[in-house]
Amino acid sequence: MILGYAGKFLEVNLSTEKIKEVTLRDEVLKDYVGGRGLATKILWDRLGKKWEKIEPLGPVNILLFLTGPLTGYFPGGRICVSGKSPQSSGVVGSTVGGEFGIELRCAGYDGIIVTGEAKKPVYLFVKDSDIEIRDAKHVWGKDAKQTVRILTKECRKILKKRFPIYGEWKEPAILYIGPAGENIVRTAVVAAKWAHAAGYGGYGAVMGSKKLKAIAVKGTGPLPPVANLKRVERLIKVVNDNAYEAELWRRWGTGAAGYEVGAKTSSEPVRNWQDEWHDEKSFGVDQFENRVWIKQFWSDFGCPTCCLKVAMVKDGKFKGAITDNPDYEMQAYLGPNLGIFTPEENVFIAALIDDLGLCGIQTGNVMGFAAELFQRGILTKKDLDGIELKWGDAEAFAALARKIAFRKGIGDLLAEGTYRSALKIGKMKNLDVLQYAVQSKGISIGAHGIRSGKDYPGIISYACSVQGGDHTSTAGLPLDGGGSELMEIFNDSGVYCNFNSFGIPRNVRFDFYNATTGLKLTRKEWVSTKALKVLQLQRAMLLFGGPDQKWNPKIHDSNPPRFYDPLPSGPYKGKTADEGRVEKYKKRYYKAVGWDKNGIPRSEILRKLGLEDVDRALEKIR
Amino acid sequence: MARSIENKSFHAVPGVDFPHFCAQCEDYPCVKACPVEALSIANKTGAVIVDAEKCIACGKCINACPGRIPHMHPNGKFILICDLCAGEPQCVKVCREGEWNVLKRVSRGNRSYGLYARTPEEITRDLALKMYGEKAEEFL
């Protein structure tokens, strides 16, 4: 067994209610580490052969909750949720913050593999090695806050009863879905702690399709032993000290960017990306702090950054709306992207989105898309069930969000996500509305535009990513650089919060891995073998796609058409992505990662990486 | 010692987090309740000291404590109570290092410390009401 791992995984079949412990070979753990890497491997081994036929929202799909060897040691633990994505039809490694990953490892497991589909709503309760599938009838239909409240109380009560002299039980860590997940909305999230969400990938819908409302876990054991504890402790200090210096994020979280990115780098979605610039000082961070903050620090266990803040609307129409202060993505997508420019309205929508269990980015994207269609007269008030979807009308957007979460009326259509609803509306209206869909391979683009060239994503970041529009996994060269997807695969596979890894010396994360596991992994080896393997597997499954969508790199390895319109205003007015440059960069990228001119991984690279079976499987689409 | 998440800070209502540690009541009901004299009071700090060898893990101190603050080691063999780190509280040290400056050392005053020994439910209720106002009722 490799150090740093709990050494076993929990496999739960919801159809048969069988629960068992499984182990993975050391070689597999060595090669794929954990989280996103391991998810890719497990999914390929178990579902790869019939990938195109597997319905992501059916009982055959597998839902994974995986930690990595660094979870709980690297400050800021996370859990990686994965499976066949109902958005991209490929694999997305979607991570969420909170204590879940750490609790799970303290309970003795590196991950949970969920198969099958429950007959009626259930939740899973894990207390160390005691695992129960429990009835969830009483929480089905409940919003995020109520779900957390009821399950926290219930689990603490059970624990108190079973262990009467333990003392007070700390609350368990809970992952749950809201109404959106229950109603199998493709933009539903797997959430934690009211406001944390694994959004990209749409795994809330997968969880809902399995009728799994939540997983609560309580682990009392220590974390798995590491190879060199002294060294791990020193490295924790390095990471912490670095985070303490990062004043901006400690003080404001990414929320500092609401105005900064909008006005200065000009890369914030405004009215469905019709613009990327605004000079709305009401979206300055001080405005949020003065008007809605009720607590400055709210953090996940053991995190030195504490990026969360508690926000609450104090008076006016939306009084009482509470959530984690919208981070930059939530500010952008549930603010300017909907034409909303006051912190109160922004917090109100963000709180609602959290309560419904929707993804703020992707629901903000699809609502912005619908609003643009309304602006253009393509969708009428009648189409929208009487909602006048005017830019800036928070109540109209709130009404629409509720319709989406419950799949009511127009919401049923928009619940399919931006790409799929664009196809449907296009057919309905006999018009090309895909040109207004700002997404890549079924996944909405994160709130960082590429036209001004001043934000971090580059011109192929989204077009060539194996996770589509995911702004936390962007493609770029050099392969061992900060903007490379291969490095992001490491964060998602070690499974820790990448916020705490910004600005640490280049090799600290690998030193961390080595001190934890006792193995030797260098940056070079990671980039040229292990991460590249994960990338090829993700690419292969993305290209197999199915059953409803398939991607052709020639068509779909592209930016949304909107990114080729010139920016209409601001300091970078007139700037746009250049199609010729995109094509050139794409060619270089394909070459660097070993893909042929059609974007399909070449035999040579696959053989070199020991992926002969992937090579054979890819024959059918070459 | 490897890291464990079972530190005693609670956030049963998200956003509302607080530590749940011994307040050093002047009448020390936990000490009185212990049937085997496993608990004693440190001269210098007034902290409750657990003799893990003597402790029979009966849990009586938990029930005697108005805040149900002592808790059992997960191995179920002895009780854990904050011992103020023999006068050098490490929690305060890291809190200062991280510049949160939430915790600080104070000398023992003439207050009724027993008032601070409260259950997580009670503390959550008060804090949540303070933060969220009447809305808090929905989350408790």
Ligand code: SF4
């Ligand atoms: S930086 Fe924020 S999201 Fe990351 S672990 Fe810390 S509190 Fe959680």
Ligand code: SF4
């Ligand atoms: S649990 Fe231990 S310290 Fe507490 S009362 Fe019993 S014997 Fe004494």
Ligand code: SF4
């Ligand atoms: S707070 Fe509890 S543990 Fe501390 S002295 Fe009082 S009764 Fe004992």
Ligand code: SF4
């Ligand atoms: S003083 Fe020491 S024992 Fe008490 S809470 Fe702080 S670190 Fe823990």
